[in-house]
Amino acid sequence: MKRLVLLGGGHAHVKVLADLAQLPLAGWDVHLISPYRRQIYSGMLPGWVAGHYPIEACAIRLDTLAGRAGVAFHETAGVGLDLATQTVRGADGSTLRFDALSIDTGPMPALGDLPGSAEHTLPVRPIEQFIAAWPALVDRMLGQCRRFDLVILGAGAAGIELAFAIQRRAAIDGWSHLFITVMGSDELPLPGAPDRTRKHIARLLAQRGIVWKGATRATRVEAGLVHLQAGPPMAFDACIASTGAAAPSWPAASGLATDKRGFIGVSRSLQSTSHPNIFSAGDVAAYADVRPKSGVYAVRAGPVLAKNLRAFCEGKALQAWTPQLRALYLISTGDRHALATWGRWSWSGSWVWRWKDRIDRQFMRRFGTEPLEASP
Numbered sequence: 001m002k003r004l005v006l007l008g009g010g011h012a013h014v015k016v017l018a019d020l021a022q023l024p025l026a027g028w029d030v031h032l033i034s035p036y037r038r039q040i041y042s043g044m045l046p047g048w049v050a051g052h053y054p055i056e057a058c059a060i061r062l063d064t065l066a067g068r069a070g071v072a073f074h075e076t077a078g079v080g081l082d083l084a085t086q087t088v089r090g091a092d093g094s095t096l097r098f099d100a101l102s103i104d105t106g107p108m109p110a111l112g113d114l115p116g117s118a119e120h121t122l123p124v125r126p127i128e129q130f131i132a133a134w135p136a137l138v139d140r141m142l143g144q145c146r147r148f149d150l151v152i153l154g155a156g157a158a159g160i161e162l163a164f165a166i167q168r169r170a171a172i173d174g175w176s177h178l179f180i181t182v183m184g185s186d187e188l189p190l191p192g193a194p195d196r197t198r199k200h201i202a203r204l205l206a207q208r209g210i211v212w213k214g215a216t217r218a219t220r221v222e223a224g225l226v227h228l229q230a231g232p233p234m235a236f237d238a239c240i241a242s243t244g245a246a247a248p249s250w251p252a253a254s255g256l257a258t259d260k261r262g263f264i265g266v267s268r269s270l271q272s273t274s275h276p277n278i279f280s281a282g283d284v285a286a287y288a289d290v291r292p293k294s295g296v297y298a299v300r301a302g303p304v305l306a307k308n309l310r311a312f313c314e315g316k317a318l319q320a321w322t323p324q325l326r327a328l329y330l331i332s333t334g335d336r337h338a339l340a341t342w343g344r345w346s347w348s349g350s351w352v353w354r355w356k357d358r359i360d361r362q363f364m365r366r367f368g369t370e371p372l373e374a375s376p
Ligand SMILES: Cc1cc2nc3c(=O)[nH]c(=O)nc-3n(C[C@H](O)[C@H](O)[C@H](O)COP(=O)(O)OP(=O)(O)OC[C@H]3O[C@@H](n4cnc5c(N)ncnc54)[C@H](O)[C@@H]3O)c2cc1C
Pocket: 007, 008, 009, 010, 011, 012, 033, 034, 035, 036, 038, 039, 040, 042, 043, 045, 046, 076, 077, 078, 079, 104, 105, 106, 107, 124, 125, 127, 157, 158, 159, 161, 162, 281, 282, 283, 284, 293, 294, 295, 296, 297, 298, 329, 330, 331
């Protein structure tokens, strides 16, 4: 029997698993490798921080999904690839041979350029580590009588959503001594969004009492202090790093074709440009048509990846995918309020939050999570 290995349980692979649960792949033995038994849906993570959802409501059970699909589950991280022997090496010392491989392991936190950040900040990724560390950060803040300064490095969707979510939680739980600063290298938050939207986000930050420190580049972090390219260093009690996506080192080290930054080069069929029996999707992939690293494109790649893996295994023709140019981004801005952007258009309000909540719940239901109720 031939073997297909799915490395990582990212947004595209959950669709592949759901597809396999509906229709098994005849003559192929399928395996999933993931360091965690669940996949956290990042779109809902800020909602967990804000207190809207319990964490189980934001999690897709990979082990259950794999079980339903007849896929063997291996609880470990892939740490190396041997392309000559066609094997994946796991962090637990295991090796797994493959005839076809698909990689959807997401990005690594981009901490490389910021000395001291690995030691002195809490990165948002791996998300499971952030989730595990968050209660201790809250305890530390609650245990401090004086002002508690939380600095968030990075003003992309993740950093901004987290800032609003933490502020919402602070307002509800009475953390009045918490002061949040978001720092970004551009003049305005949310790089890549239209100017009008960015100004709107800056206004919302100010309205919620979150300090926006734009045009500021952090150069080094030490205990309690972030050094800046210009001006005096900034003191903090806790620092969350949300500084963007970097590639893991093992794909390039294995000899797999990658782009300059180390993301796996794939054609329009999501097939590696150097190894036709290897596929990749999500943030770890460098698509033929360059698109921002975002959950939207990882989710959109799912159905194409599912079809093409099946077609490859059955010896049929692959489908080409051109990711849409514009994507709908729904950014939660705290207090059951959200902002939607589509190209140069944007809308905001409580109705946008309800719309986002509905889309997120529908997404989770598709992958077997029970319908959930927002916490009061
Ligand atoms: C707080 C937050 C808010 C965000 N908001 C938005 C938003 O509003 N809109 C948007 O489009 N994007 C948003 N993003 C970005 C979005 O999360 C990512 O673009 C998306 O998760 C990428 O999906 P993926 O499938 O590539 O990877 P992931 O979702 O990261 O999934 C990768 C999976 O692979 C596993 N894995 C990791 N390493 C290995 C390994 N070595 N071996 C095996 N398995 C591995 C991980 O545990 C995980 O299960 C947000 C991110 C964060 C953190």
